Amino acid sequence: MMLNGVEVMRPAPLRAVETGVPTPLDKCPAELADGWLVHAAALRRRLNTLLFPGQALMVYEGRDPSSGGAFAHGVPNTTWLSAATLLQDKRMTRDLLAEAGIPVPAGRTFSLKRGRPFAKEFAAELGYPVRVKPMIGESTVEVFDDVQNEASLDAVLDYLDIVPTRRPDFTTSSYAFTQILTPRSAESERTRGTYRYVVEETVPGEYVRFLLVRGEVVSCLHLPEGPWGAAAAAREILEELHPDFLAFAQRVAQALPGLAAMALDVRTADFSAGLDAQQPVVIEVSERPWLQAQCWTTNADPDYLAGLLLKEGVPDAGETSPEENDVTVVFRWEGLSKVSEDARTLEEISEKLPVALQITEEDSVSGILMGRMEGAPRLVALLNELAAESNLLSAPAMAVETRCGN
Incomplete structure (x- = not known):
């Protein structure tokens, strides 16, 4: 990627998860994968769901959504809000881990406004290449892993000076509002000078x-x-x-209490050997499971892991069996701005998918679309998720309810 005439390795893009079904549902955006898989796990167990924008999902039996469990981006609500928000502050996370005696890369934070010369000085002390990432925000996202020299560091900082929401691979969780998202002014493309970033050493070893x-x-x-x-x-x-x-991983979890789920990234010399002759270094910690990685991995089972997350939020959720394939649901999508147009869009999509769809009610005044659907739990869940979070419809739905007959 060229930034101000300097070639610099860009942060790795949020690569979507292949779903194995035709367009327009051939991919699930990576940032939606956790919520999608937990949603599918609930439907697989014939539980009802109620989904709101921001991947706020309620899972329940019967008629009362508050009687079950709730999730945000697939994270069970047994995670403390304070813990999830704190973990998105990488300086705080680094300090807590270091205080517990857990190795982290040498690093410091700097501000965009006055910190550039000090960041360059520190990077030279560490020795290139270095890693650079926003101080606050989703872990593993927008990380520059291979900043080779001062010119590349300048280019990375120019990238970070762009308003975060206008960067190509920016994402954020709706439950963590610590990110400084606003530009300097309504017309500005640049973020505030108080925005901070981390410069840290590059740790060798297996990821x-x-x-x-x-x-x-x-x-x-x-x-x-x-x-x-x-x-x-x-x-x-x-x-x-x-x-x-x-x-070692359990020690990290104990140092960062209040998390129902945790994705922990380390660098180590040999994961099959003991720690007597090596010391793993924690480079990223996230309150999100980021199951898109298991979806890419042929010998992993993301549906099983999503089931564990589901049971963390809904302890009495039943088990599923291999013969339980398709699910039949009644759906209700609310807050639609163009009901008739959205109904035709949904019918056109369903004709391209292995799903049986029947629309039973269109209420243009109330903005409600209702019907029945039969298909694989993953597919039904993905339709629901994209209805609330993407441009699948003329405008995202404000509430997506799915009932499995209980």
Whole structure:
């Protein structure tokens, strides 16, 4: 990527998850994957769902949505809001881990307005290449992993000077409002000078991602190309992992309490060997599971992991069995601005998909579209998610209700 005439490695893009169904549902945006899979896990167990913008999902039996559990971006509401928000502040996360004796890369934060000369000085002290990322925001997102020299560092800082919401790969969780998103003025393309970023050392070793649910390791991936790199070599390594690493991941979870789920990224020399001769370094921690990585990994089971997340939020959620394939639901989409147009769009989409659809009511005055749908839980859930979060319709739905007959 060229920035102000300087060639610099761009942050890895948020690569979508292939769904295996025809256009326009051939991909699920990476930032929606967690919520989508948890939504599908609920439908697979014949639970009712109520979805709002921002991937706020309620899962329940019967008629009362408040009787079940709630999720945001697939994160169960048993995660403390304060913990989720704190974890998006990378300086705070680094300090908490260091205080607990857990290794983190050498690093410092700097402001856009006055920090550039000090950032350059610090990068020179560390020795290039260095990593650069926003201080506050989604972990693993917008990370420049290979900043090779001062000119490249300048170019990266020019990128960060763009208003975050106008960057191509920016994303954020609706439950964490710590990000400085506003420009300097209504007409400005530049963010505020108080916006801060982290410069840290590049740690060698294998890239390993742990997924923990309620402090227990349930998945571990080897990602040779990083969390957003090529998926071909990615694989599940939980059975190959030395037991020392399980204890290490649990120590990290104890240092950052209040999280129902955690994606933990470390660099290490050898994940099959003990920690006596090596020390893994924590480079990213997220309150989001980021199950898109398991979707890319042939020997991982993202549906099983989504089921664990579902049961964390809805402990009495039943089990599913392999023969439970399609689900039949009654749906109600509310807050639509062009009901008739959206109904025709939905019918056209359904004709291209392995799903049976019947629209039973169109209320243009109230903005409501109702009907029945039969298809794979993943497909029904994805239609719901895209109805609320994308340009699938003329405008996103404000509420998406799905009933499975209970």
